[in-house]
Amino acid sequence: MTSLQLHAPLDMHLHVREGDMLQTVTPLSAQAFAGAVIMPNLVPPVTSRDRLESYRAAIHAASQGQAFTPYMTLFFQSYDAATLSDLRPDIIGIKLYPAGVTTNSETGVRAIADAAPTLAIMQDLGIPLLVHGETHGFVLDREREFLPIYDQLATRFPRLTIVMEHITTREAVAFLDRYPNVYATVTLQHLLYTLDDLAGALLQPHLFCKPLVKRPEDRETLLAAALSAHPKLMFGSDSAPHPQSAKECSGCAAGVFSAPIALPRLVELFEQHQALDKLQAFVSENAQRIYRIQPPARVVTLSKIPWVVPERYGTVVPMQAGETLAWQVVA
Numbered sequence: 001m002t003s004l005q006l007h008a009p010l011d012m013h014l015h016v017r018e019g020d021m022l023q024t025v026t027p028l029s030a031q032a033f034a035g036a037v038i039m040p041n042l043v044p045p046v047t048s049r050d051r052l053e054s055y056r057a058a059i060h061a062a063s064q065g066q067a068f069t070p071y072m073t074l075f076f077q078s079y080d081a082a083t084l085s086d087l088r089p090d091i092i093g094i095k096l097y098p099a100g101v102t103t104n105s106e107t108g109v110r111a112i113a114d115a116a117p118t119l120a121i122m123q124d125l126g127i128p129l130l131v132h133g134e135t136h137g138f139v140l141d142r143e144r145e146f147l148p149i150y151d152q153l154a155t156r157f158p159r160l161t162i163v164m165e166h167i168t169t170r171e172a173v174a175f176l177d178r179y180p181n182v183y184a185t186v187t188l189q190h191l192l193y194t195l196d197d198l199a200g201a202l203l204q205p206h207l208f209c210k211p212l213v214k215r216p217e218d219r220e221t222l223l224a225a226a227l228s229a230h231p232k233l234m235f236g237s238d239s240a241p242h243p244q245s246a247k248e249c250s251g252c253a254a255g256v257f258s259a260p261i262a263l264p265r266l267v268e269l270f271e272q273h274q275a276l277d278k279l280q281a282f283v284s285e286n287a288q289r290i291y292r293i294q295p296p297a298r299v300v301t302l303s304k305i306p307w308v309v310p311e312r313y314g315t316v317v318p319m320q321a322g323e324t325l326a327w328q329v330v331a
């Protein structure tokens with residue numbers, strides 16, 4: 001039987017929600033990954049030590065004894081230096097959402113200029129900035145239109161580590177080479193799909209997320225960057241569970257639930273392209289170097305045993321539900 005070992009695979013962009021949803025989805029990530037960057041867009045968002053600590057404890061409790069580190073983030077708002085230096089040891093970064101661009105971002109930033117004082121403090125304290133980089137323009141152009149804002153941020157704060165979250169365009173891949181302090185995450189769905197898969201035939205709500213999947217040439221460029229383990233690119237699933245009732249309805253929520261398939265499907269993808277030797281860097285080493293983190297020394301083994309992705313986990317439909325995957329994580 002063919003098997004493969006990965007050292008401390010990491011998911012550098014993950015939503016686990018709260019309550020019953022957290023209980024359902026957290027074990028699925030903890031089983032496959034040694035750690036994950038936990039997004040703060042709860043209702044209300046994670047903006048205080050109390051909320052941060054109780055959220056971390058809930059994730060820890062739901063991890064079922066796995067060596068799984070939740071790397072916590074704060075939701076960007078104006079913070080003073082005292083608050084951030086106190087929280088510095090307990091967070092991996094602060095996530096900035098322009099107001100209203102995605103799920104639970106209503107209290108995000110309205111004018112990027114207002115963010116400058118907090119960004120200056122983050123730069124001084126060495127706190128990375130994670131960004132949902134979309135404008136309010138035409139939906140397919142939002143990421144590209146945001147690139148000038150990354151230009152301004154990278155120039156004005158040259159010592160601030162800036163992570164472009166879930167990039168989806170070839171322009172964003174090219175942008176990585178422009179500034180030494182700019183990095184990115186990319187999801188599984190943006191490596192696999194284009195807008196045709198989402199809306200070219202019958203609408204596929206379980207592939208609907210922000211930013212949208214894009215053009216074939218965008219996907220090809222992202223895939224080439226991932227398969228070569230571009231040193232500034234990290235895997236971040238952006239697994240974002242919503243109940244089936246919120247996805248299969250009029251007014252479908254944005255978010256693709258990929259946690260249960262993310263790692264096996266990545267292995268399959270890298271194997272198909274004869275790039276398995278690059279997977280370790282893409283799914284862990286790059287992130288360790290960029291964020292200067294040392295995840296639990298955990299080895300995750302995958303075996304080449306086909307399995308059918310369940311139709312549902314709790315109330316959530318996963319990406320590729322009902323399809324057969326070639327690899328699985330073994331306990």
Ligand code: NCD
Nearest residue numbers: 015102103209210240254255
């Ligand atoms: C995410 C969510 O549901 O929280 N949705 C999504 O479409 N990606 C938020 C986000 O990361 O944009």
Ligand code: ZN
Nearest residue numbers: 013039238240
């Ligand atoms: Zn996200």
